[in-house]
Amino acid sequence: MYPYRQLFDFTREIFLKMGCPPKDAKLAAEVLLEADLRGVDSHGVARLSGYVRLWEAGRINATPNITIVHETPSTATVDGDGGLGLVVAPRAMDIAIAKADKVGTGWVSVRNSNHFGIAGYHAMEALSKDMIGMAMTNASPLVAPTHSIQRMLGTNPIAVAIPANEQPPFVADFATTTAANGKLEILQRKEKKAPSGWVQTADGQGSTNPFEVQSGGALLPLGGTRERGSHKGYALGAIVDIFSAVLSGANYGPWVPPFVSFLSPPDNPVGEGIGHFFGAMRIDAFRPADEFKQHMDNWIETFRKARVKKGEKAVLIPGDPERIMTQIRLKKGIPLLPPVEKDLEELSKKFEVKL
Amino acid sequence: MYPYRQLFDFTREIFLKMGCPPKDAKLAAEVLLEADLRGVDSHGVARLSGYVRLWEAGRINATPNITIVHETPSTATVDGDGGLGLVVAPRAMDIAIAKADKVGTGWVSVRNSNHFGIAGYHAMEALSKDMIGMAMTNASPLVAPTHSIQRMLGTNPIAVAIPANEQPPFVADFATTTAANGKLEILQRKEKKAPSGWVQTADGQGSTNPFEVQSGGALLPLGGTRERGSHKGYALGAIVDIFSAVLSGANYGPWVPPFVSFLSPPDNPVGEGIGHFFGAMRIDAFRPADEFKQHMDNWIETFRKARVKKGEKAVLIPGDPERIMTQIRLKKGIPLLPPVEKDLEELSKKFEVKL
Secondary structure, three states, X not given: OEOHHHHHHHHXXXXXXXXXXXXXXXXXXXXXXXXXXXXXXXXXXXXXXXXXXXXXXXXXXXXOOOEEXXXXXXXXXXXXXXXXXXXXXXHHHXXXXXXXXXXXXXXXXXXXXXXXXXXXXHHHOOHHHOEEEEEEEOOOOOEOOOOEOOOOEOOOOXXXXXXOOOOOOEEEEEOOEOOOHHHHHHHHHXXXXXXXXXXXXXXXXXXXXXXXXXXXXXEOEOOOOHHHOHHHHHHHHHHHHHHHHHOOOOOOHHHOOOOOOXXXXXXXXXXXXXXXXXXXXEHHHOOOHHXXXXXXXXXXXXXXXXXXXXXXXXXXXXXXXXXXXXXXHHHHOEOOOHHHHHHHHHHHHHHOOOO | OEOHHHHHHHHHHHHHHOOOXXXXXXXXXXXXXXXXXXXXHHHOHHHHHHHHHHHHOOOOEOOOOOEEEEEEOOEEEEEOOOEOHHHHHHHHHHHHHHHHHHHOEEEEEEEEEOOXXXXXXXXXXXXXXXXEEEEEEOOOOOEOOOOEOOOOEOOOOEEEEEOOOOOXXXXXXXXXXXXXXXXXXXXXXXXXXXXXXXXXXXXXXXXXXXXXXXXOOEEOEOXXXXXXXXXXXXHHHHHHHHHHHHOOOOOOHHHOOOOXXXXXXXOOOOOOOEEEEEEEEEHHHOOOHHHHHHHHHHHHHHHHOOOEOOOOOOOOOOOHHHHHHHHHHHHHOEOOOHHHHHHHHHHHHHHOOOO
16 A cells, blocks of 8 residues: 555656656646546556656657637637646646636637546536536547447546535546446456456457457447447547547547557647547536535435435445545555556656655 | 428427417427437427427416526526427527627526427537537436436436538437437337346336336436446436536426426426526637538548448448438428327317318
8 A cells, every 4th residue: 555645756756857847747746646546546656657658759748838729718729739638637627717717617628638647637626616627538549439340439538527515526537438448457457357348359249358459359338339329428439539639639539649658649640649628617607606506415415315226335426436435545545556566666766766 | 101391380380379479389390390300209299299288287388488597708597487498498509609609608507498309409500600519408307327226317318519511510419328218119119128228127127128117117327237337327417417407497306397297297396397408619719610620521531431340331420310311201201100190180180270
């Protein structure tokens, strides 16, 4: 178990060694570690060495000049200048919040960015302002559309954070696939089979092999099969791709550059970097915030009390598992798998930063 | 087969007999019939007698005073005054479009409304203005959240319409359940089994009986089971409910009044009527519209050309099946099932309107 503070300090030091300004290094560490706190282990410190390798390959700019390239009172298009998504995304979300402050809502599409950690972090930034926050991003292609055997979309997550009063906020944050790639990686490490509906083989047959994507297979859109609604998951992933990248001028669909340094980006890009999309809506642009938040309490309490199926404990509100995990991990520390520990030790040696 | 024009004229006449102003009767007929044209038979003229019965029960106001009760430059909250959703929704979408025209985007939450036909109609209103359109609505509870056996949410659809240049627009319009209730009704009429993942029994077991909801069972959120991501479908349905009703002051969750006149609305309402949510985003609030639409053409052409699985014809773009169906039905007419024909004949007699 690693105390949060220890991993945070280490991560910030590594970003400093990459040449990030101190404020950015701190912010990037905070965003990245939020994934570990919330139990999304695939998106946290496990990816630190990946960011470093992309920086070494010249594909991440540690000192980006993040600019608004186009705007209206309620919108902006942001160029991330190849910066860490962990830094570009909070900057873009700040712009969305500032616009919402002035005209009720703010919407920001971002190009020329990189992986931004967990979408939930960015959506939740709106909560303390009595706003609803939204965040989404495209990602390198792993997902085959319904009827297809070609990987065309990323796992393209959507996060929506909605404030309540006494109750903790509603925070949905999910990949638009049946299961996120991180969930598959866990099964790979444990050498367990995947449930049906998660992946297909290279020729489009349903499969339970968690290594299927490595053999030319694909992740499946939420729904899994056409009969079970995969065309809806495909549509959701497509909407995320279009809002994040076609609106902003980033790469979309099969052109989204891979997160790993050993795979080159496509040599015929249709845009710059990867794309994100953020939204902020002031509650009191629709209704007095207190009134709304009291009804959200009622909404949450009512759903929590819904009758449960035999064998299940409770109906959960989106965000419940991650909030509980955060409380546990802040107290007991963050567990790391041996390969992640090894990765961090190598970074520690290479950059002469104490782990 | 009924020619579109014949059903349109009949429907408009019935709305006129209900006391709708001529402009509203025409609009309501257009919105309702769009469902029949696009092949969403459950939401079209088959529902006309349902609207009439709700009006007879005093639960639809034929001459509503639709008002903006709160607004900012980019948002509005609209009170539908108990009007036909078929009339309230286009009015609200117009407001969203007018706001987008001025400040880049417009977002409208609606209370005190009624069923609004297909969400796709309203989202598509934005297309001719070079805007992205969005529409969603809550509906009476038929869906059990993950782990629950209680019907807490409607099928809560989401529609997103995105313009292209040479290519037809991208139009996603889907219930946030594995399958819409209308799909289940088709199986009921044909006495066929439902695929697994669509419904559960009253005690929460998976079922293939299409009549399960009538025996205390429930529709399942997109994903079907927890293992296959039903918590994501549940989150999506919840977001639609909150945006449509908690933001506007409509009824939410289990309080949403039923669409049928023989079931009374809950006697402890938490708001007024049902709720909708609309959005319009001007493309050129982010990027020159021509540039965007050319990239949308590229997006659509690229996805259409994605390699298909053996036995499948093509990868579809959201909106393809409905557009093709519209072309066929405008030419060949709209087929009606015998019970729907009987319904219309009864309306014809009762209101002395020629079918």
